Amino acid sequence: LCDLRSDTVTRPDAGMLQAMAAAELGDDVFGEDPSVNRLEAVLAERLGKDAGLFLPTGTMSNFTAMLAHCQRGEEVICGRGYHVYAYEAVGASVLGGIALCPVAVRGDGALDPAEIRSAVREDDPHLPISRLLSLENTHNGLAVPLADMAAAAGAGRAAGLSVHLDGARFFNAITALGCSETDLAGLADTVSVCLSKGLGTPAGSVLAGPSDLIAKARRWRKMLGGGMRQAGVLAAAGLYALEHNVARLAEDHARAAEMAGVLRSLGAGEVVQATNMVFFTPADGRNDGLRAHLAADGVVIGGGSSGAIRIVLHRDVDDAALARAVQGLKSFYG
Amino acid sequence: LCDLRSDTVTRPDAGMLQAMAAAELGDDVFGEDPSVNRLEAVLAERLGKDAGLFLPTGTMSNFTAMLAHCQRGEEVICGRGYHVYAYEAVGASVLGGIALCPVAVRGDGALDPAEIRSAVREDDPHLPISRLLSLENTHNGLAVPLADMAAAAGAGRAAGLSVHLDGARFFNAITALGCSETDLAGLADTVSVCLSKGLGTPAGSVLAGPSDLIAKARRWRKMLGGGMRQAGVLAAAGLYALEHNVARLAEDHARAAEMAGVLRSLGAGEVVQATNMVFFTPADGRNDGLRAHLAADGVVIGGGSSGAIRIVLHRDVDDAALARAVQGLKSFYG
Amino acid sequence: LCDLRSDTVTRPDAGMLQAMAAAELGDDVFGEDPSVNRLEAVLAERLGKDAGLFLPTGTMSNFTAMLAHCQRGEEVICGRGYHVYAYEAVGASVLGGIALCPVAVRGDGALDPAEIRSAVREDDPHLPISRLLSLENTHNGLAVPLADMAAAAGAGRAAGLSVHLDGARFFNAITALGCSETDLAGLADTVSVCLSKGLGTPAGSVLAGPSDLIAKARRWRKMLGGGMRQAGVLAAAGLYALEHNVARLAEDHARAAEMAGVLRSLGAGEVVQATNMVFFTPADGRNDGLRAHLAADGVVIGGGSSGAIRIVLHRDVDDAALARAVQGLKSFYG
Amino acid sequence: LCDLRSDTVTRPDAGMLQAMAAAELGDDVFGEDPSVNRLEAVLAERLGKDAGLFLPTGTMSNFTAMLAHCQRGEEVICGRGYHVYAYEAVGASVLGGIALCPVAVRGDGALDPAEIRSAVREDDPHLPISRLLSLENTHNGLAVPLADMAAAAGAGRAAGLSVHLDGARFFNAITALGCSETDLAGLADTVSVCLSKGLGTPAGSVLAGPSDLIAKARRWRKMLGGGMRQAGVLAAAGLYALEHNVARLAEDHARAAEMAGVLRSLGAGEVVQATNMVFFTPADGRNDGLRAHLAADGVVIGGGSSGAIRIVLHRDVDDAALARAVQGLKSFYG
Ligand SMILES: [Ca+2]
Ligand SMILES: [Ca+2]
Ligand SMILES: [Ca+2]
Ligand SMILES: [Ca+2]
Ligand SMILES: [Ca+2]
Ligand SMILES: [Ca+2]
Known part of the structure; x- marks a missing residue:
């Protein structure tokens, strides 16, 4: 079979299955799964962040990031075609009480700094409170250049926003851009990376960021029902993928x-x-x-x-x- | 003073104040305020609807309408510059768990039927569930022609949507269009009308629609804290306004x-x-x-x-x- | 008629109606209604608080207080029979994402400090985050003694909670307790007082508290749809009631x-x-x-x-x- | 090591790991993972239900069940010490807008039918709308007898409630009760079963119930971020456990x-x-x-x-x- 619909269809190969079977496991709800802890630490370090959090899916990774960044009634500015707006059933609003403000995505996948600036809200009770800028790279396969990412993030930061990066295909992006992992990740406060797409694992994503935000995200993960027990069986696949499937x-x-x-x-x-x-x-x-x-x-x-x-x-x-x-x-x- | 900022600044005149002071009152939480009941009945009849509901503001009128029409996770299609999207702090999402899908508003204040059709969602777990089309008339002062309203409403209905009309300035619209109240109101399932703008009352709006939806809206009004007691003092101003301030x-x-x-x-x-x-x-x-x-x-x-x-x-x-x-x-x- | 069902049925008398008709009015959404501003200031001062906020109902007053005190996922400890838990349709949870933790109310209307202490949550992702203690006085007519109020509030504060007082019948309480307004109000951070019950106005409540919390509550009031325009017509009734109907x-x-x-x-x-x-x-x-x-x-x-x-x-x-x-x-x- | 803290600490044994490595996999978001489909079908059949849904955790299984049963503003009656109330961070309220009504749990782990009846709400806007009764078996290890379960469920159904069973340790319950799987599962509309506790898998739960509710739960699973891709690697562990670890x-x-x-x-x-x-x-x-x-x-x-x-x-x-x-x-x- 040659399945060209999505890179999510990737199945674990023999080496990955062996790594999964050999994984050291523990109860991750108690914080005791060595494979999960290692994966979180490894990705956090590679992305230049304080801490990492393993989650069942990229949707939950983005969701917990938004819940950690934003209180009830605050708003996320994002691209209209970005996954957090267009393909996550608007869960951040429906369940999380977060407003989403979609802005036009340029043909090259980037957000225009001017669009971001004009989407930022004045302090007015008629309006939600702008809190987070959510970027995406790659977007529809497009690796958005670092300079464009930096310009967008800069526009957000200048307006007092924090920055999240939906890096579902983070390693495709840096492969195409020829940059380092921290070159790209360093532009955002939190970064979500998927392991089940091009990296080939059965499931799992990692959210990396500052310790306080990751602690909050961990709490939201529990409430959402993402706190799995011997999650190391999936984390081991992720560790294997980081070693063998990036290049x-x-x-x-x-x-x-x-x-x-x-x-x-x-x-x-x-x-x-x-x-x-x-x-x-x-x-x-x-x-x-x-x-x-x-x-x-x-x-x-x-x-x-x-x-x-x-x-x-x-x-x-x-x-x-x-x-x-x-x-x-x-x-x-x- | 000549205050040109908004028609919300209108103050009750002597006749209206006299009507308020003379109003028959009761406890509207018990459904016993004769003035509220009369206002709800009068506007429902004038708009050709089964029932009416008095609310403290237009924001709450629109909010309860959306809560009555939409369950958690369902979506409202509306104009990007319409009040329900742009000036109500996205409360329908933040507190109500309703997704809002803004579409471009045409220069004449109408929504393009094609835009509505393309905003309607497929049945897919990645997406919210389209449920309601929210129109507005007047919009930025523009009285949207009945034919354009009908075309938009028709596009929504053809896709299985219900239709709400934010008629904050409903009587300005029919005055400009030269149509009857039911000509305009008949295009929507629920209609919200404000009494405190051009009609000159201190406060209050009425939502009119089918009995079952109004019963639901009444319930949401209570939860939001809009169930006032001797609200007839405001309703009497509304009744006076309907008689004296429309023409x-x-x-x-x-x-x-x-x-x-x-x-x-x-x-x-x-x-x-x-x-x-x-x-x-x-x-x-x-x-x-x-x-x-x-x-x-x-x-x-x-x-x-x-x-x-x-x-x-x-x-x-x-x-x-x-x-x-x-x-x-x-x-x-x- | 002798209506003994509730003190909410009180109607404005001639003096109050005259005060309402004579009220200086403005647009309170712009912060320009002199009567509303005066009522907010008067009650804030009498309760010994920085600021006040006029709201259409006590339900909205309590709701905005809880929204101002608590972020999404935080919890309010309150009496099981208290109005905020038992008669406000659990709106704080349903719309506000706030958990409510009901504890037993003693026969005298007070909460037992030991019950409060045991209701406070450990820091554990399986649990919500304790944030606010909500007291009530009077409760079912019972004026809870100041010492009992202080003991409950003290237990809450020792655990890091803020304290809200649902004083729907605040003036009945101080009348019975023979204490000053600040004696009772001083035990809580925020106090909600109803004007439409024994005080006899048609509608309205005031929330008093620290400026930052009142600013947040004002914002939530707008989102809920409680931001009326010439609300001074109701506020004037409240000012009249404070002068004539307390003693x-x-x-x-x-x-x-x-x-x-x-x-x-x-x-x-x-x-x-x-x-x-x-x-x-x-x-x-x-x-x-x-x-x-x-x-x-x-x-x-x-x-x-x-x-x-x-x-x-x-x-x-x-x-x-x-x-x-x-x-x-x-x-x-x- | 002898870890007696919880049965969640169970690790997959060699046979289970082999089953996981040999599992047929597909993309479960497309509904194409044969192992997931088989597990869902097997458990649905064993529990006498139309359909099953695989989820990462029991918390998410209960959460999606409540979201599927209850609209915004509806209420779940459950035991005060039951997991859905006491250890899931009140997520059903915080994120889902569902009210939770805790009632006392008897010493034998059951709910008293009279308590259930008195917890059911009248139709009154001051109150949420009773919709679901959530039972639990085992509770704190106690296998609640079928007769007590039936009495509680009967009291709920007589009041028009649907019934959910949190069967995190469903197979411990039927083992102790000496009854069939359908004897217990037949008392509830939806049943949640955990695979990662006594059954020994790394992670995963299954929700079983009528097709329409399971379809809704599947939709909520996606929004929560529980829609994993090659989830069959975990489902295969579940299938192995059902065969080898129940007796x-x-x-x-x-x-x-x-x-x-x-x-x-x-x-x-x-x-x-x-x-x-x-x-x-x-x-x-x-x-x-x-x-x-x-x-x-x-x-x-x-x-x-x-x-x-x-x-x-x-x-x-x-x-x-x-x-x-x-x-x-x-x-x-x-
Ligand atoms: Ca919600
Ligand atoms: Ca994959
Ligand atoms: Ca006015
Ligand atoms: Ca909410
Ligand atoms: Ca009254
Ligand atoms: Ca286990």
């Missing part, structure tokens, strides 16, 4: 570029590619036909009956799988 | 048009006028100077140090007051 | 004692009386019969078909009305 | 009884035992001394410096470990 993200980017090149050469529609993602919009609108054609060859793509199809490269798509997908595309459009 | 709204519109004409003749900046509001943007940016100049003559305008100044005509600005304001403007720009 | 509360207490004496002499059931309230439990269970009998004479009592009947004396029950009620009781049981 | 719970109960017998024979304090739990209250108050003494032998007990010590038997305490604990107790008190 190889460049391969995914390369395969994505190759896939984009093939699609462009077929002249079958618009193609946009960045890091491990390709967005392909069939000019003939035969999305459903293409999907069925590829599925017959064990190649799975997502999306609806029209518009852009997101194609995501990841660790479980090797050269052979890519070749199969390319062959399917060529035979459909050939 | 005269046309005078406010006429004075607003006169004021706009003067400003245009001065050539001092951009002028936009609709119903009882004028938005004047001084070309020379001397907002503060103008404000100080007028204040010396007892004419009060609001707004900041730059941008548009909102000038609102209302019952407490008669021809003499208007003349004073016009004189001030002429002497400043003359 | 006379002793008459209500005396009439309640007289009523209790009559009921005891009839030997018709259990009688408990304190301040302006009598709780009478008919031994023969003929609650409905008694209610119908009295209603025929224009005497209204509340309650269900069994158990205690609450009889409340207030400004609108004068000696003649009391005599009528006594006569009705005697003829029913004679 | 052996009787051993834990027998060892708990043995431990209780030893403590009683030492005459060192009060001893209460039920299912896999022993509550021992040292008569001499030397809790800290005992804890230190046992720790020197690698035996870990929890609790504070005074009061009852909870001793929990589970799969990771075999006869040798038990003997070590018994030896330590004897040498301390001998």
